[in-house]
Amino acid sequence: xxxxxxxxxxxxxxxxxxxxxxxxxxxxxxxxxxxxxxxxxxxxxxxxxxxxxxxxxxxxxxxxxxxxxxxxxxxxxxxxxxxxxxxxxxxxxxxxxxxxxxxxxxxxxxxxxxxxxxxxxxxxxxxxxxxxxxxxxxxxxxxxxxxxxxxx
Numbered sequence: 001x002x003x004x005x006x007x008x009x010x011x012x013x014x015x016x017x018x019x020x021x022x023x024x025x026x027x028x029x030x031x032x033x034x035x036x037x038x039x040x041x042x043x044x045x046x047x048x049x050x051x052x053x054x055x056x057x058x059x060x061x062x063x064x065x066x067x068x069x070x071x072x073x074x075x076x077x078x079x080x081x082x083x084x085x086x087x088x089x090x091x092x093x094x095x096x097x098x099x100x101x102x103x104x105x106x107x108x109x110x111x112x113x114x115x116x117x118x119x120x121x122x123x124x125x126x127x128x129x130x131x132x133x134x135x136x137x138x139x140x141x142x143x144x145x146x147x148x149x150x151x152x
Contacts, residue, residue: 007095014091018055018084025051025077033070040064055081111140 030047033039040063041047050063054077065071118125118133125133 007091010091014087022051033065036067039066057081
């Protein structure tokens with residue numbers, strides 16, 4: 001449960017942070033650029049377009065800041081965009097790997113519990129059930145050894 005909720009919370013926080021960065025930066029770049037002569041960012045829509053293109057690292061170049069402060073803001077937004085995309089991709093990957101590990105751990109632990117239960121009731125088992133139990137223990141042992149070798 002923790003494996004599933006933790007990355008999901010990160011994705012929600014990331015979405016909130018991303019939206020805040022885009023909206024705040026759009027307003028900021030509009031206030032910085034629009035009063036200057038020759039500015040290409042003259043409306044909030046222009047500002048939103050430029051911020052979205054910059055944060056997503058698309059950078060069409062059709063609208064660019066003309067002031068030094070606007071360009072510095074652009075540099076900062078580029079790094080923020082790369083950070084957001086990197087965090088999103090790694091969190092999504094962690095969710096996918098976590099769900100696969102959880103499935104594997106569930107199968108392995110349920111097999112171990114079943115073996116333990118059968119060993120506790122060993123005196124009531126039929127001969128063929130004991131043979132199946134021995135086979136299961138051998139398979140589990142071989143699988144554990146193979147996994148240990150792969151992880152080295």
